[in-house]
Amino acid sequence: GPSNLLTDLVYYLLTNQMGGAGGLLAMGSDNPYLVDKDDMIKTSKFLYQQKLFFNGPITERTNLRQFISDVAPYFLCNFVVVNGKFSLKPALPVSDNGVINDGTVVISGLFTDGNILEDSYKIEYLGAEERRAFQAIVRYRQETPNKLPEEKAVTVKGTGGGYSDPRVELLPQEQFDLTGFCTSESHAVMVAKYFLSLRKLVTHTISFSTTLDGLSLT
Numbered sequence: 001g002p003s004n005l006l007t008d009l010v011y012y013l014l015t016n017q018m019g020g021a022g023g024l025l026a027m028g029s030d031n032p033y034l035v036d037k038d039d040m041i042k043t044s045k046f047l048y049q050q051k052l053f054f055n056g057p058i059t060e061r062t063n064l065r066q067f068i069s070d071v072a073p074y075f076l077c078n079f080v081v082v083n084g085k086f087s088l089k090p091a092l093p094v095s096d097n098g099v100i101n102d103g104t105v106v107i108s109g110l111f112t113d114g115n116i117l118e119d120s121y122k123i124e125y126l127g128a129e130e131r132r133a134f135q136a137i138v139r140y141r142q143e144t145p146n147k148l149p150e151e152k153a154v155t156v157k158g159t160g161g162g163y164s165d166p167r168v169e170l171l172p173q174e175q176f177d178l179t180g181f182c183t184s185e186s187h188a189v190m191v192a193k194y195f196l197s198l199r200k201l202v203t204h205t206i207s208f209s210t211t212l213d214g215l216s217l218t
Contacts, residue, residue, distance in 0.1 A: 004053040004054055004055050004089070005020070005044050005047050005048065005053065006052070006053075006054045006071065006072070006075050007040045007041075007043050007044040007047060007055065007088055008044070008061040008090055009054055009112065010040070010068055010079075011035060011037070011040050011138070013064055013066075013067075013068070014033065014034075014035050014064070014086055015033045015035060016184065018043060020064070022062050029105055033160035034084065034085050034086060035085055035086050035087070036082060036083075036085040036086070036087040036131050039082070039087040039089060040087065040088060040094065043077060043087075043088045043090060044087060044097070045096075045097055045098030046076075046077075046090045046094050046098035047075060047077075048098060049077070049097070049098035049099055049195075050098070050100070050190065051184065051186060052075045052185065052187055053078065053183070053184070053187070054071075054075070054181045055141075055179045055181055055182075055183045056141075057128070065079070066068070068088075071181070073087060073091070073191075073194075073195075074176070074181075074182070074191050075088060076090060076091050076092055076190065076191070076194050077091055078088055078090075078091050080201065081093070082218050083218050084141075084175060091194070094201075095106045108216070108217070109215060109216075109217060111208065115210050115211060115215070116208045116209070116210055117175075117208070117209040117210060117211070120207075120208045120209035120210075121141045121189060121206070121207075121208040122207050122208065123205070123206050124205050124208070125203060125204040125205060126202065126204060128157075130199075131199060131200075132172070132199070133171050133173045133199065133200070134171050134172050134173065135155055135156070135157050135171050135172070135173045135174070135194055135200065136155070136156045136173075136174055136176060136192035136196055137153055137155050137173050137176070138153065138154050138155075138156070138175075138178055138182075138188040138189070138192045139151060139152070139153045139175065139176070139177050139179050139188075140152055140153075140157070140177045140178045140179060140183065140185065140187065140188040140189055141170055141178075141179045141180075141182065141183050142182070142183065147186060152178055152185070153191055154185055154188050154192070155173075156189055156192035156193060156196060157171070174195075175191075176192070176195065178191065193210075
């Protein structure tokens with residue numbers, strides 16, 4: 001039936017035979033689709049708890065994987081492939097009932113010289129441009145009963161303990177267009193805080209290869 005959860009929309013697009021890619025992803029009776037339904041259920045609880053709702057149409061033909069990958073970050077999620085199945089997962093540590101944790105995460109593996117394959121470890125630091133502070137301007141759609149929707153914008157200049165520079169007003173502005181699906185200011189502000197935090201806290205990426213022996217990894 002009708003739903004305003006992104007997970008329901010993504011599940012429909014990945015499994016429906018007529019309106020989605022169900023004809024391509026169908027496997028068999030034991031495992032009908034290459035979609036992790038259990039993950040979708042957990043992520044649905046997260047979206048519901050945080051009141052991150054998708055309210056909008058898909059009006060044009062689009063590349064399905066690209067569409068989901070582009071939209072997921074606006075719901076604080078990542079579109080991933082785990083164990084050969086498509087899934088949506090929260091980009092933040094959350095509890096089983098969808099509440100954002102206080103930063104405590106469970107360590108599932110320890111990687112050292114003993115289990116990182118030789119010459120496979122790589123570290124890449126983000127450039128200065130990719131780490132530059134900014135003001136986030138998020139556009140969203142305000143809806144009122146019996147009236148036409150009205151476009152609104154909210155400006156967020158930092159997150160808790162964020163940019164203390166008194167010249168924050170001089171920071172460059174970056175715009176995020178959520179008018180296609182976002183209808184609440186709280187959703188827009190949360191997205192702004194998320195992207196500001198990414199810019200402030202993420203400094204580098206790490207990649208390496210390891211063995212499967214003795215590791216309980218997905």
